[in-house]
Amino acid sequence: MQSLTAAAAAIELRGIDKSFGAVHAVRGVSLAIPRGSITGIVGENGAGKSTLMSILYGLYRADAGQILIDDRPVDMASPRDAIAHGIGMVHQHFMLVDTFTVLENLVLGAEGGPLLAGGFAAARAELTRLGQEYGLTVDPDARIADLSVGEQQRVEILKVLFRGARMLILDEPSAVLTPQETDRLFEILKSLRARGVTVVLITHKLREIMAVADRVIVMRQGAVVAERRTTETSTGELAELMVGRKIRLDLDKAPAVHGQTMLAARDLSLVDRRGVRLLNGVDLELRAGEIVGIAGVSGNGQTELLQVLSGIRPPTAGQLEVCGRVIDPAHPIDPAEMRALGLAHVPEDRLRQGLVAAFEASETSILGYQDQPPYCRNHLLDVPAVDKHCAELMRRFDVRPQTPGLRSSHFSGGNQQKLILAREMSRLPKVLLVGQPTRGVDIGAIEFIHRELVKSRDVGCAILVVSVELEEILSLADRILVMSGGRIIGEVAADQADERVLGRMMADA
C-alpha cells in the first residue's frame, strides 16, 4: 500500500506475518509511519493491531517480514531492543509503583549506578527539561498513589521519554480518563508531535482518533484494509471499514414505560475496614421497564455500588429494598439469595468475577445457578441438561464458537461477555445489574448487546447500567445518574444529556 505521506518514515513495516497455530493473526502487513506524526490504529478486537504492536515492541517475533526504524532494518528480539531503538510503549494498565514517588518511578530500571543520589539528580534535571519542553509538568516528589489517573499517565509518558524514546505507542490511553483529562492528554500528544516525536495511538474510540490523529490505519482480520487522512474521512466511514458493513450505533428505542419500583436504595453507605468511605449516602430508585445509567470516572464508587446492590458486600449503613425484601446492616443478604429474589448481575470484571477461565463454557453458563433446576437436582448436576442449556444460550446470543465443551478462556472477550449476559438474562430477571456491558467488546457485538438490553427493558426488566463509556450510557439509558466520590451527584434525563454536560459533572464534583 502506498503511504499517504511523503515525509520520511520513522517506522516502516514490510510484509509482517504472524500466526498462532491455525489463527493467522497478522497477514502480510506493510505500513509506514511518518516521523513527527500522530497515527491512529483502529480495528475490532482480534483485528491484529495488538499483535502488530507487540511485534513492533519486541514482545512477539514475526513469522515473516521486516521492521525498519529510520530506514534501517532492525531485529526486534525483545522490548530491550525496541527501547534501544527509541520505541516506548505506554500500556493501558499503568506499570507504576504506587508507594514510590514520581522520581523513584522514573529511575526504576535506569538507576544509573549502585548509589541512587547521582541518578536522582540527573533524573530531576531531565524531568525539568522534559516538563518545559513538552508541557508535561508533574511534581517529582509526589507519591504515585496521591496523583490523579491523568497525572499517573503523564508519569508513564515521562518514563518512556526519559529512556530516550522518539517513538511512542499508546494503548487505549483514554480508557481511564475523564473527557477533560483526555483533552489534556491530546494537548500533550500534539506538543510531542511538534517536537518531532512519532506517536502511534491504538484505540477503539473513533471520535478521539478524529480529534487528535493526522492519519488513521484501519485493520480488519489481520490485514490493513484502509489508510486515511483524518481530514478526509469520518467516524461513520471508519466504523464501516472496521466491521466491513454498515453499523448503527445509535439505538432506536421506544420511550420507557415505567412500572413499579423494583430496587430502592436509601442513604446507602459503605465504609471499609480502614474507615475509607466508599459509598456515601446513595439514594437510588430503579423501576421496572427502565434503564438507569450510572456515569462517572472509574473508581468513584461504582464498583462498590454494584457489590452492595448484588449482595456481595453488605452495606454499613442505610437500607436497600429489592423486590420487596429489605436489606440493611442488621439484615444482610448473600448473592445467592439475591438471585432467588430475581436479581441478576453481569459483573464489571468478567475475567475475575463473571466466569472461571479454566471451566468449560457449559460450566460457566451455570455459574451462580448451579443449585437450580433443571441443571441440578438434589445437588446432583445434570450434565446433559447443562450442555443443552449452554448450547441454547450460545445459539440465542450468537456466541462463537458454539462449543459448550471449550474452555471459557479460549473465547474472545466479546463472546465471553455475550455468554455471561445470556446466562444472566435467560432467567428473565426482575432486576438486572450490568457493569461495563461492552468493555473490550468489538463494535458488532456492542450493537447486539445494546439491543438485547433494550429488549429486556421492554418486557419489564429494571436495568441498572454502570459504564465508563459515556457514549454507551447516553445511547442506552432512560435516566442518567452521575457518581463521584461515592455519591450520586446529579441526575439528568437522557434526552437532556450530552457528553459535555456529563463530563463537567464528573470532573467538577
Next chain:
Amino acid sequence: MSLVAPRSVRRPLPRWVEIAVLPLVNVALAFLVVGIIARTIGVDSFHALKLLLVGAFGSSESIGYTLYYATNFIFTGLAVAVAFHAGLFNIGGEGQAYIGGLGCGLAVLALDRYLPGPLVIVLAILAAAAFGAAWAAVPAWMQAWRGSHIVITTIMFNFVASALMVYLMVNVLIAPGSMTAQSRGFAESASLPSMQAVLKSIGIAVAPSALNLAFVLALLSSVAVWIFLWRTSWGYALRTMGHNAEAAIYAGTSIRRMTMLAMCLSGALAGGVAVNELLGVHHRIVLDFPAGYGFAGIAVALMGRSHPLGIVLAALLFGALQQGGAELSFEIPAMTREMVVVIQGLVILFCGALAHLPRPWLQALFGRRG
C-alpha cells in the same frame, strides 16, 4: 485490548496426552536417571529394573503388597486433591491420618465387645473419617475466620498430632502390662477381612499379604470423589472457589463454609490410611503408622493431576516402587533402602517439580493448533 507482555504461549495438549502420556514420559525420564545412577555404583540397571518389576508384580503376594501400599497412597492422594481443587494446600494429611487412627481405634476398643463385628467396622471407618475431618477442621477454621495460612497450620498440626498420639499411647491407651506403646488387640470380628480371605470365599486362591478390603474402600472413594467434584453442585462450587475465589463469591458461595467443607473432606479421606493400617493390618493402635504416606500424597496428587483416575494410577506406581524397592534392596545389597528412597525421590522430582519439562516436545508431537 492490551499490549501487556504475553505469557509464554502455552498451547493445550489433547486430554489423553495430558493425563496418560505426559506422566509416562516423566516416569521414563526418572528411570533413565535411576539407571545412570545404578550404573555408576556398579549395578546392572536392567537387572535392577527387572528385580524391581518382579518384586512389585511378580507373584500374587507381591501384587498384594503393591496394592496394599497403593491403598494408602490413594487415600492421601485424594485428600490432597480435594483440598487442592478448592485452592487449599493441605500438608496435614499425615496428622489427619494419625488422628483418624485414634478415632478408628477408640471406636473399636470401646465397642468390639458389645456390638457385632461388621457394625463395629462400619462405625470405626466413620470414626476414622470423622476424627481425620475434625483434625483438618481446626486449621480450616483458623484460615476461614482468622486468616492463618493453612499451609503453616496444617504442618504444625502434624507435629501436634504426633506428640498427642505418643502421649496417649504411652500413658493412656497402652495395653496393660505391655512393654511397647500399642493398644490391646482388636477383637477378631472387628478386623477388616483380608483380600486373601475374601477371594478364597469365592474360590480364588492367592497368597496371603497385607492387602485387605480397605483397597476396595479406596477405589470406591475415588469414584465418590470424582462424582462429588464433577457431578454435584457442591463440587462445582468447590472447584469454582479453587480456580477463582471472586467468581465463587459472585456466585453466592460462602468461602468460609466451602473452606470448611473442602478441608473436612480432605481430612476424612486421609483418615482412610488408618482404616487400611489399623483395621486391616495391625488390628490395634500403633505408633507412627502413617509413615510418611500423608506427605507422599502430595506427590501422588501432583502426579495424578488431582484427578481420581490419575491418582489411582500414580498410587499404583508409588505402591509398586515401595514394594519392588524393598525386594530390590533385599536382592542387591548395593541398592540399599536409601537408594530406593532416591528412586522415589527422582520419580517425585520428575513427575512433580519437573512435570512440565517434556511439554514442549509433546507439544511439537501432539500440539493442537490454535
